[in-house]
Amino acid sequence: MAMITVVGIGPGGTPEYLFDGVQEALEAADLIIGSERQLEIVPINKKQNCQRLPRKLDDLEELLANCKEDQIVLLASGDPLTYGIGKWLIQRFPAAELNILPGISSLHYLFNQLKLPMEDCYITSSHGKVPDYSLIFQLPKVGMVTDKAIGPYQLAQEAVQRGKNPTFYIGEKLSYSDEKIRCCKADEVPDEDYQMNAVVIINEG
Structure with a gap:
């Protein structure tokens, strides 16, 4: 067959x-x-x-x-x-x-690079849709694959507008020779053209 x-x-x-x-x-x-x-x-x-x-x-x-x-x-x-x-x-x-x-998946790879367990993680995406921001920024740990329209900077701005300042781990070109993984607070996430990225958001408190 x-x-x-x-x-x-x-x-x-x-x-x-x-x-x-x-x-x-x-x-x-x-x-x-x-x-x-x-x-x-x-x-x-x-x-x-x-x-x-x-x-x-x-x-x-x-x-x-x-x-x-x-x-x-x-x-x-x-x-x-x-x-x-x-x-x-x-x-x-x-x-x-x-x-x-x-x-x-890029999220599995990123969590392992960060040495973070993911069994308590909520997994979602912004590909072709608007995420549920209220849910994302109240859960303790979120993994996301993002697109050009709603990427790390746009997500971070949504958090700041809600009075939140979670930690963002941003992975780009994961497993490639020019892989880049950055950690910053939401109010520090730069407005850039992110390449092939995945994001882990840690909401403290």
Whole structure:
């Protein structure tokens, strides 16, 4: 049976963050879909099977639907089911046609770099939506993946406007050679263009 295998390649797609089964899935694939950065992990002998990820999800859905006879690998950053493409696929394709190989999410990676336990953490995202600020700034520990519209600075300003000054840990380009992790209070978070970031917010008191 044809299958869409969703492969989480971790925060940076480096070999040490790829779980067992990834290379086997790539070798068996008739079609491998991913962004230019994600496709860098594909072995040379499979490069001819690669296709760039369409810009629009509607186009991706059409591509997947038209290739139902193929064994497809769809590359995903981090963990496909932690604010990744996994939920979108589950809503559109039968479970029997999907195989999801999890990767390490950027939030899991950031918490481990900070040596912070995350079992008491509330996980959310600002991708394409406005977060529940009232909830975020009353919980003790929050992990977020953010986007360009609502990033670390915008989140920090929302906290300050509510009379809060939590601690922000901001991770950028996690697991890459130019990884950057910063810690600052909300009223000190700079207004910058943050790159591929995840945020941990600690609300004291």
